[in-house]
Amino acid sequence: MLRFFFWALLIINAILLSFNFGLFDNMFENTREPLRMKAEKNPDKIKLLNANEAQDLIDAQTKKAEPILACLEVSGFTAAEGKSFDEKLKPLALAERLTRTELAEVATNMVYLPSLGSKDAAEKKAAQLRKLGVTEFYIVQDQTPLRWGISLGVFKTPEAAKTHLANLAKKGLKEAKLAPRSVSAAKINYRLENLNEEEKQAIIQIKSAFPQIQSQACKSSSE
Structure with a gap:
C-alpha cells in the first residue's frame, strides 16, 4: 500500500511540473489558433459600440433614408x-x-x-x-x-x-x-x-x- 501511495504522489508531482514548464501547451494550441485567426480576419464583427456610438450610427442611417424636401x-x-x-x-x-x-x-x-x-x-x-x-x-x-x-x-x-x-x-x-x-x-x-x-x-x-x-x-x- 505504501508503495502505491509513493508512485501516485510521484505521478501527480510529475504532471504538475509538466504544466509549469508548458509541456502541454501544444495540446491546446490547435484549438486556440483558429479562433485567434478568425478574430483577426473579422475585427468589425467583434467590435463593441458604446451607447453614443450606437445612437450616432442609428441617426446617420435614419438621416440617409429621409428624402430631401x-x-x-x-x-x-x-x-x-x-x-x-x-x-x-x-x-x-x-x-x-x-x-x-x-x-x-x-x-x-x-x-x-x-x-x-x-x-x-x-x-x-x-x-x-x-x-x-x-x-x-x-x-x-x-x-x-x-x-x-x-x-x-x-x-x-x-x-x-x-x-x-x-x-x-x-x-x-x-x-x-x-x-x-x-x-x-x-x-x-x-x-x-x-x-x-x-x-x-x-x-x-x-x-x-x-x-x-x-x-x-x-x-x-x-x-
Missing part, C-alpha cells in the same frame, strides 16, 4: 396666369402644402394698342392676337381716349415693359406702344412647401411656361 416661392402671376397655373398644379395634389396669396400692385408702365374706334373692331383685333399666341390682354372700355383700345400688360418698371414689347414684336405684333399709365393690378404669389425632388422638377417645368414669372428657394415653415 424643397420649398419654392413663385410670384408675379396675373389673375389669368394664376388660374392657368392652378390648373397645371392640380395633378400634383399639393393640398395644404400650397399657399396662394393675392396682392394689389400699382403698375405705371402700359403696353397697349391704341383705340380701334369701336367694339367690333377691338374684338376683331383680339381674335388676331389669339392667332399670334397672345392671350394676356383686355379691351379697354372706360371713358378715356384709350376706349376700344387693347391693353397688353402693365408693368412696374420701364425695363419689364420694354422686354414685353420686344417679345410681342417677335410674335409679329409690331404696332404695340408703351406709355405711362397708373393701374392697380392684382398679382398672385405661391408658396409650395415640403416638395420631393420629383414634385420640385414638375413645378419648375410648369413655371417655364410663364417666362415673366420669378421663382426662388425658401425655408419651409416646419424648419
Whole structure:
C-alpha cells in the first residue's frame, strides 16, 4: 500500500511540473489558433459600440433614408396666369402644402394698342392676337381716349415693359406702344412647401411656361 501511495504522489508531482514548464501547451494550441485567426480576419464583427456610438450610427442611417424636401416661392402671376397655373398644379395634389396669396400692385408702365374706334373692331383685333399666341390682354372700355383700345400688360418698371414689347414684336405684333399709365393690378404669389425632388422638377417645368414669372428657394415653415 505504501508503495502505491509513493508512485501516485510521484505521478501527480510529475504532471504538475509538466504544466509549469508548458509541456502541454501544444495540446491546446490547435484549438486556440483558429479562433485567434478568425478574430483577426473579422475585427468589425467583434467590435463593441458604446451607447453614443450606437445612437450616432442609428441617426446617420435614419438621416440617409429621409428624402430631401424643397420649398419654392413663385410670384408675379396675373389673375389669368394664376388660374392657368392652378390648373397645371392640380395633378400634383399639393393640398395644404400650397399657399396662394393675392396682392394689389400699382403698375405705371402700359403696353397697349391704341383705340380701334369701336367694339367690333377691338374684338376683331383680339381674335388676331389669339392667332399670334397672345392671350394676356383686355379691351379697354372706360371713358378715356384709350376706349376700344387693347391693353397688353402693365408693368412696374420701364425695363419689364420694354422686354414685353420686344417679345410681342417677335410674335409679329409690331404696332404695340408703351406709355405711362397708373393701374392697380392684382398679382398672385405661391408658396409650395415640403416638395420631393420629383414634385420640385414638375413645378419648375410648369413655371417655364410663364417666362415673366420669378421663382426662388425658401425655408419651409416646419424648419
